[in-house]
Amino acid sequence: MSKYTNIPFVKYSATGNDFILIDNRSLGLTSEDADFFKRICQRRTSAGADGVLLIEESSKHDFRLRYFNADGSETECGNGARSAAHFVFSHGLPGSKMSFVFGEAVYEAEVDGSWVKLKMPTPRDLQETLGIVKENGFDEGGFIYIGVPHFVLFGKKIADLDLQKWGPEYRQHAAFQPAGANINFVEVLGDNKLRVRTYERGVENETLSCGTGCVASAYLAHLKKRTRYPTEIMTRGGNLKVSKDPQDQHFYLEGEVKAVYEAKFYQ
Amino acid sequence: MSKYTNIPFVKYSATGNDFILIDNRSLGLTSEDADFFKRICQRRTSAGADGVLLIEESSKHDFRLRYFNADGSETECGNGARSAAHFVFSHGLPGSKMSFVFGEAVYEAEVDGSWVKLKMPTPRDLQETLGIVKENGFDEGGFIYIGVPHFVLFGKKIADLDLQKWGPEYRQHAAFQPAGANINFVEVLGDNKLRVRTYERGVENETLSCGTGCVASAYLAHLKKRTRYPTEIMTRGGNLKVSKDPQDQHFYLEGEVKAVYEAKFYQ
Numbered sequence: 001m002s003k004y005t006n007i008p009f010v011k012y013s014a015t016g017n018d019f020i021l022i023d024n025r026s027l028g029l030t031s032e033d034a035d036f037f038k039r040i041c042q043r044r045t046s047a048g049a050d051g052v053l054l055i056e057e058s059s060k061h062d063f064r065l066r067y068f069n070a071d072g073s074e075t076e077c078g079n080g081a082r083s084a085a086h087f088v089f090s091h092g093l094p095g096s097k098m099s100f101v102f103g104e105a106v107y108e109a110e111v112d113g114s115w116v117k118l119k120m121p122t123p124r125d126l127q128e129t130l131g132i133v134k135e136n137g138f139d140e141g142g143f144i145y146i147g148v149p150h151f152v153l154f155g156k157k158i159a160d161l162d163l164q165k166w167g168p169e170y171r172q173h174a175a176f177q178p179a180g181a182n183i184n185f186v187e188v189l190g191d192n193k194l195r196v197r198t199y200e201r202g203v204e205n206e207t208l209s210c211g212t213g214c215v216a217s218a219y220l221a222h223l224k225k226r227t228r229y230p231t232e233i234m235t236r237g238g239n240l241k242v243s244k245d246p247q248d249q250h251f252y253l254e255g256e257v258k259a260v261y262e263a264k265f266y267q
Numbered sequence: 268m269s270k271y272t273n274i275p276f277v278k279y280s281a282t283g284n285d286f287i288l289i290d291n292r293s294l295g296l297t298s299e300d301a302d303f304f305k306r307i308c309q310r311r312t313s314a315g316a317d318g319v320l321l322i323e324e325s326s327k328h329d330f331r332l333r334y335f336n337a338d339g340s341e342t343e344c345g346n347g348a349r350s351a352a353h354f355v356f357s358h359g360l361p362g363s364k365m366s367f368v369f370g371e372a373v374y375e376a377e378v379d380g381s382w383v384k385l386k387m388p389t390p391r392d393l394q395e396t397l398g399i400v401k402e403n404g405f406d407e408g409g410f411i412y413i414g415v416p417h418f419v420l421f422g423k424k425i426a427d428l429d430l431q432k433w434g435p436e437y438r439q440h441a442a443f444q445p446a447g448a449n450i451n452f453v454e455v456l457g458d459n460k461l462r463v464r465t466y467e468r469g470v471e472n473e474t475l476s477c478g479t480g481c482v483a484s485a486y487l488a489h490l491k492k493r494t495r496y497p498t499e500i501m502t503r504g505g506n507l508k509v510s511k512d513p514q515d516q517h518f519y520l521e522g523e524v525k526a527v528y529e530a531k532f533y534q
Contacts, residue, residue: 266529
């Protein structure tokens with residue numbers, strides 16, 4: 001019997017970005033349990049996921065959310081926030097609208113069946129970084145921070161791109177150290193349609209979709225390629241939508257999430 | 268609510284070869300549910316596993332076992348049989364020794380904590396197939412059937428071999444059609460020690476370990492390379508042991524298994 005025996009969790013998939021969701025209100029898991037988060041995220045030898053989401057108490061909002069990547073590092077995560085909203089609504093939050101503290105920001109979410117719409121923190125720290133973009137023949141791009149640092153590159157035939165090669169190339173680029181960045185490769189498919197593939201810091205691999213990466217990509221596509229909102233985003237795991245409210249100027253990320261199973265950890 | 272909502276299962280890992288284990292005695296799942304088996308085996312978008320094991324009633328033995336690969340095809344599986352033995356013992360079989368019907372054969376197993384020893388079906392259909400082995404510079408090998416068709420190749424520096432290239436090359440070789448074969452790449456590390464990596468038919472990818480593949484590899488290493496039993500096998504997922512009983516001449520596969528979590532499927 002370890003400290004983690006019988007911990008209950010729910011596995012979520014949000015367009016293929018997958019999470020272990022834990023109600024941490026009475027468990028008291030902290031960053032000191034990073035080894036457990038790493039272990040349960042291992043595919044094949046354990047449950048397997050991109051990261052672990054913890055639901056905690058908040059005095060001012062409906063709950064507080066924490067997210068630990070598969071490598072144990074703590075960050076924010078758009079698809080994770082959508083999954084957490086669905087979990088909390090499914091487990092008894094009275095209304096379908098909620099607000100929660102996540103990292104440095106307050107997020108708002110609205111759940112409608114399996115569809116979750118998430119109000120994103122305001123993008124900041126835009127950097128042109130065009131020199132870095134052009135180093136390898138990409139034609140446009142830039143850096144933006146939306147809860148997570150993101151570098152966005154525009155190119156052609158993104159579907160065939162070797163992300164095992166190009167992801168680490170930029171992930172480890174001196175310009176983004178020491179924090180690093182998620183690296184998004186974007187192809188403009190139409191005036192409100194993008195294809196996005198993301199190499200994620202902390203997972204250190206391509207994930208099937210990255211929510212904050214899709215918002216970063218839509219933001220830079222609008223700036224650099226004059227695409228329109230709402231922007232439809234095709235990811236390897238499914239489709240997401242990014243919109244911008246013309247009044248409050250906030251960005252919204254929306255799409256389906258799926259609760260896969262509920263479980264108790266054995267070891 | 269689908270037919271599969273609330274199906275209980277346990278996830279197992281046997282040296283990294285991972286399984287969804289379902290007590291099928293009252294559920295009545297059959298090969299007609301192959302789409303469900305494929306779906307739940309998908310990593311990221313669902314639970315994720317190499318295959319699904321079904322425990323069923325047997326009139327003559329302790330139980331009957333069926334195994335469906337991640338692609339929905341039915342076969343036998345050594346690491347799966349070891350996990351099933353552990354599951355059945357953990358869920359109330361009185362003794363730690365058991366026999367069960369699996370495919371064409373009767374298997375016997377003995378459970379000691381997390382250690383499971385499995386008596387294998389008798390190897391048959393040995394074929395030298397040396398021409399195929401030498402096509403790409405491998406120095407020895409052959410074909411053997413142990414519940415599953417296996418092709419074994421001996422080479423050097425197997426740890427660095429590109430299985431995404433070499434696995435499909437032999438998996439799709441005309442000599443093994445239409446049934447195909449699991450392809451095992453073997454390096455002799457000592458007179459009773461091997462390194463084995465397996466590209467699995469039905470998973471259509473490398474798995475972290477393959478139980479029947481380890482027995483096939485030990486069998487052919489003894490024949491071709493004069494290695495001794497018991498043979499220690501290093502796989503990417505952990506160590507397994509293959510022995511041969513000097514009296515009954517049966518082969519035994521043994522090693523640890525790990526129950527990761529118990530769960531109810533949601534969708």
